[in-house]
Amino acid sequence: MPYVNIRITKDGATAEQKEQVIRGVTHLLRDIMGKNPATTVVVIDEVDTDNWGIGGETVTQRRKQGK
Amino acid sequence: MPYVNIRITKDGATAEQKEQVIRGVTHLLRDIMGKNPATTVVVIDEVDTDNWGIGGETVTQRRKQGK
């Protein structure tokens, strides 16, 4: 009964990509650790680039600088 | 001074329902564990059904199939 939280920047991930990630992570935990897929929960959070920082800068700032 | 995070699918919970849940959880932690309500924080996250997976499928997919 794992709980998985995936946080990514909001960059137009499609419903299909999210379905594939959810299916993939669920199968991975079943195959490697024997976890029951029926009770595996996966929640994806899509975060605005103004609200995501790495290296002391927001992703918005980094993209403006071509990083 | 507990911190409680409640994550649910976005399904039109009303402000009143959220107030009741926040009050209820705060009282529960006071009554069972003696936690101080004044510093108990409860945060509710409402998550799009495309972003919530269980059993390897999104809730959007499951509802289409009548699950």
Add this chain to the structure above:
Amino acid sequence: MPYVNIRITKDGATAEQKEQVIRGVTHLLRDIMGKNPATTVVVIDEVDTDNWGIGGETVTQRRKQGK
């Protein structure tokens, strides 16, 4: 299928208290929001008082000062 995370300071909560909190929160979400108890997950994290801060101080510091 809610996911609830309850974070408290590590203060000797008993297994019975944790059972009661888990049952209570699960019933609350069923009664107020109609959430299915069978797929409601509640995870309790017990955190060392050196690692929990409020008001700019750790709980360890506050207790030494009788706060």
Add this chain to the structure above:
Amino acid sequence: MPYVNIRITKDGATAEQKEQVIRGVTHLLRDIMGKNPATTVVVIDEVDTDNWGIGGETVTQRRKQGK
């Protein structure tokens, strides 16, 4: 390579304020704990006042009462 999650109520924080918080927290972890800024991730979540509870009430309720 710390991961920091800052949750605040949604109250019109500007992009500049968020940049400053991200930079400040990243430098703090470098200066105090020697953490590498290049791999320090900071994510800010802005939460609706209907969804944030303290003292058993939502922030929306408390503000109406002038608390």
Add this chain to the structure above:
Amino acid sequence: MPYVNIRITKDGATAEQKEQVIRGVTHLLRDIMGKNPATTVVVIDEVDTDNWGIGGETVTQRRKQGK
């Protein structure tokens, strides 16, 4: 630069299993969403069965009942 948090019950997962899960999730996010593996962070939390509830009961209780 995704951040992934995987929470499972503490059941003797080996270092090798954890390595495989971390590698697998990182590759999945690269292959499906084009996320950069170099900055993908995955954190696994192993939680005591007394502290994990599902269906209103702790996993400890459920296992005693053979569920």
Add this chain to the structure above:
Amino acid sequence: MPYVNIRITKDGATAEQKEQVIRGVTHLLRDIMGKNPATTVVVIDEVDTDNWGIGGETVTQRRKQGK
């Protein structure tokens, strides 16, 4: 009333370092965003290097390789 969660690898951070980080983050949120220090909660999680992955490898693996 912000809630801040700081996750770092378990590397012998001292109680003093944790106090300084908690104080520093609390003051930062007051100075930049006007947040009330009295209700600012900061929780530090120290995570085993076997359970922390970056670049598809655990920190344990990376340190063995001198990364």
